[in-house]
Amino acid sequence: xxxxSAATPRLSIDDWVSAALELLAEEGPGGVKIDRLCVRLGxxxxxxxxxxxxxxxxxxxxxxxxxxERDARQATFAELEAIEPHERLRRIIAELADAHxxxxxxxxxxxxxxxxxxxxxxxxxxxxxxxxxRKIFLELGFDAADADIRAKTLFYAGVGFIYAGPQGQRxxxxxxxxxxxxxxxx
Amino acid sequence: xxxxSAATPRLSIDDWVSAALELLAEEGPGGVKIDRLCVRLGxxxxxxxxxxxxxxxxxxxxxxxxxxERDARQATFAELEAIEPHERLRRIIAELADAHxxxxxxxxxxxxxxxxxxxxxxxxxxxxxxxxxRKIFLELGFDAADADIRAKTLFYAGVGFIYAGPQGQRxxxxxxxxxxxxxxxx
DNA sequence: ACCTGAACACCGTTCAAGT
DNA sequence: ACCTGAACACCGTTCAAGT
Numbered sequence: 320x321x322x323x324s325a326a327t328p329r330l331s332i333d334d335w336v337s338a339a340l341e342l343l344a345e346e347g348p349g350g351v352k353i354d355r356l357c358v359r360l361g362x363x364x365x366x367x368x369x370x371x372x373x374x375x376x377x378x379x380x381x382x383x384x385x386x387x388e389r390d391a392r393q394a395t396f397a398e399l400e401a402i403e404p405h406e407r408l409r410r411i412i413a414e415l416a417d418a419h420x421x422x423x424x425x426x427x428x429x430x431x432x433x434x435x436x437x438x439x440x441x442x443x444x445x446x447x448x449x450x451x452x453r454k455i456f457l458e459l460g461f462d463a464a465d466a467d468i469r470a471k472t473l474f475y476a477g478v479g480f481i482y483a484g485p486q487g488q489r490x491x492x493x494x495x496x497x498x499x500x501x502x503x504x505x
Numbered sequence: 506x507x508x509x510s511a512a513t514p515r516l517s518i519d520d521w522v523s524a525a526l527e528l529l530a531e532e533g534p535g536g537v538k539i540d541r542l543c544v545r546l547g548x549x550x551x552x553x554x555x556x557x558x559x560x561x562x563x564x565x566x567x568x569x570x571x572x573x574e575r576d577a578r579q580a581t582f583a584e585l586e587a588i589e590p591h592e593r594l595r596r597i598i599a600e601l602a603d604a605h606x607x608x609x610x611x612x613x614x615x616x617x618x619x620x621x622x623x624x625x626x627x628x629x630x631x632x633x634x635x636x637x638x639r640k641i642f643l644e645l646g647f648d649a650a651d652a653d654i655r656a657k658t659l660f661y662a663g664v665g666f667i668y669a670g671p672q673g674q675r676x677x678x679x680x681x682x683x684x685x686x687x688x689x690x691x
Numbered sequence: 692a693c694c695t696g697a698a699c700a701c702c703g704t705t706c707a708a709g710t
Numbered sequence: 711a712c713c714t715g716a717a718c719a720c721c722g723t724t725c726a727a728g729t
Contacts (some may be wrong), residue, residue: 347618350705363714475662486632501658554723
C-alpha cells in the first residue's frame with residue numbers, strides 16, 4: 320500500500336467543492352447543506368468553517384469551478400473554427416447534447432436565479448455558445464437577421480430541451496439531424 | 506362605506522394562496538417562507554397553522570390554484586380549434602409570449618424540480634401545449650415525423666426563451682413571424 | 692372561528708479546545 | 711494545520727390561551 324494512509328484523509332478545498340457539485344446534480348441547489356456535505360465527507364461542521372469563512376464564499380468556489388470547466392469546454396470548441404460550418408455545427412450540438420450532465424446543468428441554472436454571480440457565469444457561457452452558432456449561420460451565407468433568428472431557434476430549443484425533457488416521440492440523433500436540415504437549408 | 510370593516514380583515518385560504526403566488530413570482534420558491542407571508546398579510550405564524558396543517562399542504566393548495574388557472578387558459582385555447590391552422594398557431598404563440606408572467610412561470614418550473622406533484626402539473630400543461638402545436642403542423646400537411654420535430658422546435662424554443670432570456674438582437678413579434686414562416690413552409 | 696405568543700427542533704455560524 | 715463539540719440565531723411547527 321504505497322498510497323496515503325486512509326486513516327486520516329485530511330480534506331482539501333477541492334474535496335469540498337467536488338462533493339458540492341455532486342450534491343448539486345443529485346438534489347439541486349436545495350440539497351447543498353453543510354450538514355449533508357459533512358456526512359458525505361465524514362467530518363463535522365467545524366471542519367467546513369476551517370476551510371471556508373461561510374456558506375457564501377464556499378458557494379463562490381463551487382461556482383468558480385463550474386465556470387472553469389465551462390471555459391475549458393469552450394476552449395475545445397474554439398479549436399473547431401477551421402472546419403466546415405455544417406460539420407462544426409453538428410459537432411458542437413453533439414457535444415452539448417451527449418457529453419452533458421443535464422442534472423448539473425439544470426441545478427446551476429436554478430441556482431443562478433437566486434445568485435447574481437452564478438447568473439453572470441451562466442449568461443457568459445450562453446452568450447458564447449449563441450455567438451458561435453450565429454457565426455456558423457453567417458458563414459453559411461444567411462444575412463445578419465436570418466442568422467440571428469436561426470441561431471436563437473437552435474439555442475432556445477437546446478435550453479428548452481434541458482428543462483422540459485423529451486416531448487412527443489423519442490427523438491435522438493436522427494431528429495437533431497432533421498432539425499439542422501430545416502434550419503440550414505437556404 | 507358599505508363594504509366589510511377594515512379593522513378585522515380575517516383571512517381566507519385564497520388570501521394566503523394569492524400571497525404565496527406573488528412571493529413565488531417575486532423571489533422564486535426560496536422566497537416562500539411562512540414568516541414572509543405573515544408579514545405580508547399582517548398576522549402571526551399561528552394564523553397560518555390554523556388555516557393549513559403544514560407547509561406541504563399549503564404548497565399543494567398553491568400548486569392547485571396555479572394548475573386551475575392553466576386549465577382555464579387551455580380551455581380558451583380549445584375554442585380556437587375551428588380557425589385556420591396558421592392563424593391559430595399565431596394566436597397561441599402570441600398568448601403564450603405576451604400575456605404571460607414569466608417570473609411565475611420560471612418559479613413554478615424551478616419548484617417542480619423538487620416537488621413531484623408540481624412537476625406532474627407542469628408536465629401536463631407542457632404536453633397539452635405541445636400536442637396542440639403538433640396537431641397544427643399535421644393539419645398543415647406535414648407527416649407525423651415532420652410535424653413532431655417542428656412542434657418540438659417551437660415548444661423548446663419557447664421554454665428556452667423563458668429561461669435564457671433575450672439573446673442577440675432584440676426580437677419581438679417580427680422575429681416570431683419569421684420563425685413561423687421558416688417552420689411552416691413546405 | 693380566527694388569531695396571539697411562547698415553546699421546541701433544524702441548520703448556518705462561532706469558538707474554545709483537542710491532536 | 712485540521713478537526714471536534716458545544717453553543718447560539720433562524721425558520722417550521724405545536725399548542726395553550728385569548729377575543
